[in-house]
Amino acid sequence: MRKISVLVGSLRAASINRTYAKALGKLGADLFEFDYPSLDLPLYNEDLWPDPPESVFALKRSVEAADAVLFVTPEYNRSFTPATKNAIDWGSRPVGQPSWPGKPAAITGASGGAIGTAAAQAQLRSIVVGRGMVLMGQPELYYSFKPEGIDAEGNFTSDKTREIMRGFLEKFSAWIEKHG
Numbered sequence: 001m002r003k004i005s006v007l008v009g010s011l012r013a014a015s016i017n018r019t020y021a022k023a024l025g026k027l028g029a030d031l032f033e034f035d036y037p038s039l040d041l042p043l044y045n046e047d048l049w050p051d052p053p054e055s056v057f058a059l060k061r062s063v064e065a066a067d068a069v070l071f072v073t074p075e076y077n078r079s080f081t082p083a084t085k086n087a088i089d090w091g092s093r094p095v096g097q098p099s100w101p102g103k104p105a106a107i108t109g110a111s112g113g114a115i116g117t118a119a120a121q122a123q124l125r126s127i128v129v130g131r132g133m134v135l136m137g138q139p140e141l142y143y144s145f146k147p148e149g150i151d152a153e154g155n156f157t158s159d160k161t162r163e164i165m166r167g168f169l170e171k172f173s174a175w176i177e178k179h180g
């Protein structure tokens with residue numbers, strides 16, 4: 001079964017993006033094996049490379065072992081979060097050993113607002129493509145989070161939402177088949 005490294009760009013315990021990412025993982029459990037590496041990494045600092053933190057290796061291992069990467073981004077001030085950018089920065093180094101090039105990738109994200117991270121995703125796209133990932137441009141998937149939209153067991157409660165999410169995961173599976 002294909003492996004997806006899911007990068008959730010929020011560090012907080014009650015993250016709606018982590019809840020959303022886990023619900024996607026549950027819905028797509030027959031398609032993919034999902035790994036959720038921590039993005040709780042020190043702020044990128046070149047001086048740390050002589051003795052890098054284990055969390056950096058854990059991230060790079062997860063991405064390199066995966067067939068594809070799924071970014072699940074919150075939106076901060078109309079952009080993606082520092083946690084996501086910091087993870088991309090760590091994964092792009094050391095020079096000559098980046099983790100990203102050639103990886104099929106997709107982006108989604110959740111916010112409480114009506115546009116569901118559209119501004120954050122638009123900015124993240126250019127960074128992801130610039131790192132050599134093979135980004136699925138369509139379908140775009142913006143999740144406007146409401147607490148009642150995902151139940152205590154981590155299932156999407158609406159049939160329509162499940163259908164849309166399932167469609168996204170199936171398209172991503174086809175994308176990986178073609179570009180992986």
Ligand code: FNR
Nearest residue numbers: 010012015016017018074075076077078111112113
């Ligand atoms: C936000 N939030 C937010 N939401 C949005 O839709 N557009 C935005 O530009 C912003 N800006 C923003 C800045 C900062 C610094 C914070 C902390 C929050 C609200 C954000 O969507 C909300 O806090 C989510 O719950 C964050 O995702 P997690 O951490 O719950 O996954």
